[in-house]
Amino acid sequence: MKSLTTSLTSQLRTTRNTFRDPVVAVVAVTMVLTLFVFVVWPLLQVVKQSLYTTTGQLSLGAYWGIITTRENYKAFTNTMTLAVIVSVLATVIGFLFAYCTSHLAIRGKKAFGLMALLPMVSPPFSVALSIIMLFGSRGLITYTLLGWRDTNIYGLPGLIFVQTISYFPIAYLLLAGMLRSIDPSIEDAARDLGSSKWRTFKTVTVPLVLPGIANAFLLVFIKSVADFANPMAIGGNFVTLATQIYLQAIGSYDIQGGAAVAVVLLNIAIVLFILSKYWLEKKTYVTITGKSSRERNMIEDKSIVWPVAGTCFAITGLVLCIYTLIPIASFIKVWGMNYSFTTEHYVYAFEVGMRAIRDTTLLSIIATPIAGLLGMIIAFLIVRKKFIGRGFINFSSLLSIAVPGTVIGIGYILTFNTPPVQITGTAAILVAAFVVRSLPIGIRAGVSSLQQIDPGIEEAAADLGSNSTRVFTTVTLPLIKNAFFGGLIYAFIRSMTSISAVIFLVSANYSLLTILILDQVEETKFGVASAFSTVLILIVYAAILLIRLLLRRLGASQTNIEVS
């Protein structure tokens, strides 16, 4: 008890010390409040709502309902089955790609990087849409080329396909980084001590990245569990927790039941996330042996290179096909029936969707700088300032990475429908959702780039008479501008392509592109859906180009911008 008191007083003293600067104090308190209102409070509301009946009685009935209601139980087992299968597949494929880039002497690795970027910059339904158009009942391959009748891609097989294609790049990027950072001498040492290539791979390379493999598995698992767009588009009768929340809360007007399902999903996501963050990240071997002495000698042995690289290039080809199919399909009259050229989908799309295009772009433009700036400020507070509440900021920003969009969505309805913050139906709630959904990645990028910058540089600026605002704007921000612009790009893409959270929040006043696309997919109007997706992609690319141009004006090196 005594130690608790002393630690509390020392914490208070540190906080008071930090808050001697009024700007820092005001900003820090504002950030704590913002994160509380827009991240933590809505989640608490979901939990609270799930514990009350419609008449306001405290009850565990909703949870009982999950076990006893067949739909909910089915959604749970569906989600888990899907996630396990997809995680295994995506991790295996991701590892193959990663090993290919880090260990094999091949050309054309750049294609992998492009391929890995595509899922991030594409509208949420692209892959599902393409898969339906390729392998569905009227699919180009299944129906037109092979002449199969009644193929059904909807449901588990389609979802496995779509999610694996969408999420293996996550595993790839993570594992490529880890495999690359193994000191090549360790593998040389194994060879030197008499191990064959296979034994070296089995006893050294794989064990060294085992924590990474587990982490890749978990990250894909989280993604799969949280995925809303794909199960909506291609799930058919295969309902997952994420879609069940929506169907229950919006479809059946049972917010309380939806909240209970949301709590289950939230718990799964948080457990997985904590496992990945606090358990696996500590088990990393890769960097303990200090500097790596030289570049790795890439494997040239054809019996290894050909099968591995061949598989990777084949998958890359498939992925590129899948994504290029969308713009092509937007000019096809009736997919599966009449493959003649037309522009009527665009005419129709602009007719119905002009307002959605405008609203989505405008709201994203508003959300982007807010998310970018907040991300850098929060990163700065986390890395450089010590005060009570810093832990809360760090935790809640991490938390929002893990929380599935549908949970956020239902939380926002519950929280912002009533005073004190009554903003449902306004643009503000959509902007808030956009910002919260894209903030965590910006914060992480900011934190990691700040950690590489000597605090002495900022101290020097303060020592030369700059106040904290001037230190931040003239020294800190310019030094982390790559992370900042990367954050901006990410925030814009994320906002434009967002669906899972905002589908709960759209109203008559504002309409969003992604939701229009979903409507078209559900009505199997693939041409119009493709046209909308193409417009969305064009807007996103135009924005990326614009931000890069801006960045070049400012003289930053473009190579360091990370979108992920």
Add this chain to the structure above:
Amino acid sequence: MSKQASIQIKNLVKEFQTHDGKGIVRAVDDVSVDIASGKFVTLLGPSGCGKTTILRMIAGFETATSGDIILDGQRINDITPDKRDSSMVFQSYALFPHYNVFENVAYGLVNKKLGKEAIKEKVMQMLELVGLKGLEERSTNQLSGGQQQRVALARALVMEPAVLLFDEPLSNLDAKLRVYMRKEIRKIQQRIGLTSIYVTHDQSEAMSLSDKIIIMNKGHIEQVGSPTEIYQRPVSRFVADFIGNANFVDGVVKEVEPDGVTATVTMLGSDFVVHGQPGQLTAGDLVDVVVRPEAVTLLDKGLVTAEVTGSTYMGAVHDYVLKIGSNELNVEAFNPVGKKIYQIGDMVGLQLDRNSLHAIKKAKEAEEK
């Protein structure tokens, strides 16, 4: 346990593609050298001189562009690293972080298909030899730098290789530990009598460890010799400069003795008897005379007079900078306690130790300048 082997390297060449993929760099340029069995040989040179590349070609991590590597009479160029009878101690130690100390040392023995008991016995013996007894269960990241180094050494030694290869193994240790570990390495190597090849850019490491030093520069060998030969009889200005500190004084050969090694050289306005490489000097040659800082004694009066332009007290030595005409000499006076200290501006006399004076014929291009 010693299974000594000799190594011959014949006309070894290694070419790399430059990073832009357009040009070709010759990292190792026609190197030939014989390494007798049981000897400790050091490849010494500045970074980028090709020494590590040679070591990695012997281990099998790099393939030679041309030339032969012969281990005990057998050409090993085309043998993969796992089948070569050599073990390497890596600069970064390259310990397996997912194995403990015992498992690290046992790793290679498993490849030799030894039984569990035999492995255990050998590993324990080796850990005792390198002074790690009792730490078998430790994870490698719980060890100090020196201990990690010992694990790396034990892991290589336990394989009973024909040749032991060291790739700058001490460069990650602090200065004191480095000196201690090099004594340990030398002791163990001498006890086992293992043929060893050691790569370093640290001349004091090379001097203290080696039977033979191979000085390399820009991919080729500058000089091969014992530490004394290398220090006292450098063949080139590069070697003299790289090993220890050296002053180079311009001189002209006046006369060469019939032995071909001793010569009289005119420098600093007087004649001095010096030695040179056998047969290298002829009368009239322009030479650089290597004057080591410790070979000069300062007196109040002497044959050569110089002006003191720098005087720094360093504890064990007193450093002087002297000016004699256009020449500048760095001089070290050892154990300055109780000796006369000269100040800047003083005129002093020099006494040069004739045994230490070594003349190197100036290279052609230097003459033309």
